[in-house]
Amino acid sequence: MVENKFLSNLSQNLLEILDDEEYYDITIEVGNDPYNKNNNDGSLVHIKLSTISPEIFHILLGYIYGGKLSLEECDASDIIKILIAANELNLQELISHLESFLIENKKYWMEENFDLIYQTSFKNDSFLGLQKYCTDLISNEPIKLFNSLNFFLIPEKLLVTIIQNENLQMSEIQIWERVIEWGLAQNSGLPSNPTNFSKDDFNTLKNTLQQCIPFIKFYNITSREFLKKVLPYKKILPKLLYKDLLIYFLENDGEPVKEPVPIIIKETYLKDIDSKIITFQQAELITKWIDKITNELTASYEFKLLYRDSRDWTNGLFSRFKKFHEICRNQSHTVVIIKVKGSNEILGGYNPIEWKTDSSYGITKNSFIFSFSNDGIEDYILSHVKNEKKAIFNSSFHDIGPSFGDGDLYLYQNYPNKTGELRIRCKKNSYERQIKEIGESCFSEVEVFQIV
Template sequence: MILRYIYGGRLSLEEYDTSDIIKILIAADELNLQELITHLQSFLIENKKNWMEQNFNLIFKTSFGNDSFLKLQNFCMELMSNKPEKIFNSVDFVSLSEKSLISLIQHDKIQMNVIQVWENVIKWGIAQNPGLPSDSSSYSKDDFDALKNTLHQFIPFIKFFNLKNKEFLSKVYPYKKIIPKGLRENLIQYFIDRPNNEPGSKIMINEINSKSIDSRIITFQHAELISKWIDRLEITNDIKNLYEFKLILRGSRDGFSVKKFHEICDYQSHTILVIKMKESDEILGGYNPIIWKSDYSYGSTKDSFIFSFDDKENVGKHILSRVNNEIYAITNNSNYGPIFGNYELCFCGSSVLLQNLVCYEKFIKKIGLFFVEEYEILQIKKV
């Protein structure tokens, strides 16, 4: 084709695929055919605009890989400034190099709000780590570390302080572990303290406060997953209701005695038991939507469940066991602490007893008597 142009001075481009025209452009540059370079760039911009928008990564790398392709460079810069969403929606967006994406998001004239930039940076980062789930609530510590390492160069260019409270809460906070600690703490304090005239701003501040759970055993990620279990949602579903997790008893603060449990928790409903095992990172627990009592009776509910987590950092490794014999979902006995089922999970003070299944679906741990390092009772209510 180039020989035809050299000897004939004419060139018909309609019969060629756009990707082939790009190759011809590169070849023309190698042969220093400036007139052809100019013609090819003009043809692409005038006739193949949509294709170039959909294949932005290729066009960006090609244009900025050579000083001769000024028209294509201007095309890319204009697209980055005025229509960045076309780049983010392009078929090869996740193939952009780190350098290219940083150039895009730090562009002074980019016409896209901060939350859209953040969401697309997260999308790009997840794509660079194929094993990562799309839902951050199921991330392990290693998952967060992988995403943090991938995106650490982008964080300085995200204008977090321009976000709305609700945007920060719903879109940024779930990924807080990839943000450097100092910046993360400043952001949380900023969104708590900031005067805000948005509708429902007080609710938003309460929601942000609820992210800081007063627990030495579970984190917000655990609480988010437990909230989904309470509402019978799948892990991948969006949160249906926001719950405040209020600490009402902690063993190391209030004592581990059975008497203290009944003194504080009797006639309290919607409570969550969480137990940190001794000499292990395991967490055991259960949810009781009805009240605790000191008499010798059974509590009936179809909504209770017991659970276990392998450790505090990895919420993805868990077992959920729902009640399947609701008449005996809860046992009340003044000689013991909280009891789920027919002593299938029984808190005994400094130890926890796990017995054969009668009222719950599956084992959350092998049966036996295990020592407890810490335990807490948290009461939930809708925000």
């Protein structure tokens, strides 16, 4: 179709009036130069549209006056400019037509310039057609974005979304290499070879990729790939993660641990958190870990405080965790947060099923435990359950608190100590990784949140 006519929605054909340079009562200033004409009677309405170029506005005038718009000869980039201008002038019918034309006729250009399409479409709620196009492409064909010429121009937020996508048909080491290339492109002054990096260079790249690295499945690569492709960038990895990877590849002959866990792509937003232990950034990271194992589509999360030891325990109660069992029994989708006494270390776990008080093991494949070495998000250990039949330990005794696995994260009250000293024991059994050095420690605070 060379032309599209919208005369049914316009009162009449006014093209003759548009061509008449003698009679007018409105001037419209577009771009840097005014769209000026001489006025006969001195009564003018002046409208200024500085964001629309004269060339684009001339095309729109043809639509406004005559309901005609020819797009076949227009460059795709000009059609985007027409779309933005149509939105500024609130020409809703034209917006829908332009979106459809782009999607149907400029598909290849759209894929190659996805960064522009993505940023344009989500700047305004009027571009629903383009928003759906972007969402569908990210979800169904993310590899096209990874291989596009303008891949390095996509924003960080979009990159994180893409590398989480289960439909991304690339090996994990290919994803890692592409992410490194993206990070280098954001910092043009960095050397291309990491052997030439200074300490500041590594820190720059580390800061650039800090939101991406948690979603790289390093355990799905081989030891040879780790040695050649990851090890040269070891200084941008969280220290504990690098240490665990080194141990893993030395112990497991370098075979990938398992297939990637299916992921639901969604936008998550953490509303707030009332915690004396973890930061907002740590809570956000925990929600991302939950995203990777859940099938629930949730637009936002709230950490609802159920239990806090310093708030709910009183000296009159000898059994320290009696209140925990009363408050959290039959509650599901909970996150336990523990502050280790005398250090900056934080431990915790996610339990998607209900807490019970029947001396049983809760069965789930979706729980995990974790630790942070401080109040940042760089140095952490994330450990998923491997023996789902012993994922959660439900004690019937009030001197045992929320616990995970067969001693993987075990909270209890020290019997000989009548003051109610609280202890932690961590020993890898039911979960993939050890989250704390073997031995016993004391903790100073425990919080339990329900994710709603």
